[in-house]
Amino acid sequence: xxxxxxxxxxxxxxxxxxxxxxxxxxxxxxxxxxxxxxxxxxxxxxxxxxxxxxxxxxxxxxxxxxxxxxxxxxxxxxxxxxxxxxxxxxxxxxxxxxxxxxxxxxxxxxxxxxxxxxxxxxxxxxxxxxxxxxxxxxxxxxxxxxxxxxxxxxxxxxxxxxxxxxxxxxxxxxxxxxxxxxxxxxxxxxxxxxxxxxxxxxxxxxxxxxxxxxxxxxxxxxxxxxxxxxxxxxxxxxxxxxxxxxxxxxxxxxxxxxxxxxxxxxxxxxxxxxxxxxxxxxxxxxxxxxxxxxxxxxxxxxxxxxxxxxxxxxxxxxxxxxxxxxxxxxxxxxxxxxxxxxxxxxxxxxxxxxxxxxxxxxxxxxxx
Numbered sequence: 001x002x003x004x005x006x007x008x009x010x011x012x013x014x015x016x017x018x019x020x021x022x023x024x025x026x027x028x029x030x031x032x033x034x035x036x037x038x039x040x041x042x043x044x045x046x047x048x049x050x051x052x053x054x055x056x057x058x059x060x061x062x063x064x065x066x067x068x069x070x071x072x073x074x075x076x077x078x079x080x081x082x083x084x085x086x087x088x089x090x091x092x093x094x095x096x097x098x099x100x101x102x103x104x105x106x107x108x109x110x111x112x113x114x115x116x117x118x119x120x121x122x123x124x125x126x127x128x129x130x131x132x133x134x135x136x137x138x139x140x141x142x143x144x145x146x147x148x149x150x151x152x153x154x155x156x157x158x159x160x161x162x163x164x165x166x167x168x169x170x171x172x173x174x175x176x177x178x179x180x181x182x183x184x185x186x187x188x189x190x191x192x193x194x195x196x197x198x199x200x201x202x203x204x205x206x207x208x209x210x211x212x213x214x215x216x217x218x219x220x221x222x223x224x225x226x227x228x229x230x231x232x233x234x235x236x237x238x239x240x241x242x243x244x245x246x247x248x249x250x251x252x253x254x255x256x257x258x259x260x261x262x263x264x265x266x267x268x269x270x271x272x273x274x275x276x277x278x279x280x281x282x283x284x285x286x287x288x289x290x291x292x293x294x295x296x297x298x299x300x301x302x303x304x305x306x307x308x309x310x311x312x313x314x315x316x317x318x319x320x321x322x323x324x325x326x327x328x329x330x331x332x333x334x335x336x337x338x339x340x341x342x343x344x345x346x347x348x349x350x351x352x353x354x355x356x357x358x359x360x361x362x363x364x365x366x367x368x
Contacts, residue, residue, distance in 0.1 A: 004198065007032065007198055008031045009178055009206060010210070011032070016038065020165045025346060031171070032173050034175070037162045038158035040208060049069070049152060050149055052114060052149060054332070072150065076152070083164045091148060091149070093147040095144070096144045096245045098140060098141045098142045123145075136290055137290055137292075176193050179193060179194055202349055208307040208328055211307060217320070222329075224310070227305055229282065229301065230304075232260055234296060237255075239290075240252070240290075248281070251286050270305060309328070311365075314331075315328055316345065316361040318363070
């Protein structure tokens with residue numbers, strides 16, 4: 001039997017970010033991962049950090065995303081120093097293309113309330129879109145540029161985060177399945193795994209799409225997987241200067257020229273298969289963005305399961321059982337929200353309060 005201060009269930013970006021944060025604050029932390037660290041949604045994403053563009057209204061999600069955006073550059077620099085490797089983070093903005101006058105009106109309304117809140121949004125004419133992004137040659141009603149949106153190579157980021165965890169003396173237990181939560185006198189006391197018993201007074205569920213564990217206090221969490229299919233192509237460097245998004249798809253280019261085309265949102269349970277329908281949807285929608293994609297060579301395709309919360313918000317906070325916490329349901333914002341989730345959950349676990357109001361995200365607000 002091994003003893004720790006905190007057991008983190010799930011070795012994705014949320015779990016590892018929290019473990020690294022807690023270890024820096026002096027905690028003995030173990031991360032339990034049934035597969036490989038970061039091998040699920042964290043590396044299946046594209047790494048577009050949308051703190052504005054896809055937030056539909058003012059409110060707690062927008063505020064949490066803005067807090068994450070402020071934290072991100074410093075968090076990345078610290079991880080890169082700790083790990084001794086790059087994560088290729090940059091702020092180049094994101095361009096949304098409106099295909100019709102109706103789409104342009106909807107995005108203009110979003111831009112208007114965001115500007116009233118002091119957030120930067122620029123409306124580009126079709127001519128300005130072509131000048132700024134020459135490879136975009138479809139017919140578009142308007143472009144909306146969000147200059148403060150960022151991007152990161154999420155695969156490199158997970159490598160750096162895992163390395164920072166190991167160097168920070170976080171114990172990462174891969175290929176280890178949690179079988180039973182141990183609750184004693186109404187408080188968390190440990191985990192029974194397929195590789196032995198672990199004791200700790202604090203357990204945090206960061207299992208993403210798998211967070212609603214059957215036979216546990218987490219069973220009623222309103223979390224379900226949402227499959228996203230992505231395609232990768234090799235293209236000439238500098239084809240696109242920033243991520244390009246539409247209502248139907250997006251394309252983002254890495255420094256080495258790799259093009260990521262995505263993505264679907266499919267409620268198909270835990271099915272990670274690629275489908276002709278999904279790939280056709282992505283290809284037809286991105287081909288409308290740029291005909292230059294036609295000559296790019298196919299590299300690979302994959303699918304990931306993003307944890308969708310039916311509340312529309314991540315679920316962050318303490319449960320009714322002492323020492324039992326949850327941090328999941330980040331859906332398409334997991335890569336962006338990792339550092340702020342880690343910071344606030346560490347504050348809650350160690351201090352009992354947080355520097356940001358987490359009540360809208362609390363498990364206590366869920367219907368029973």
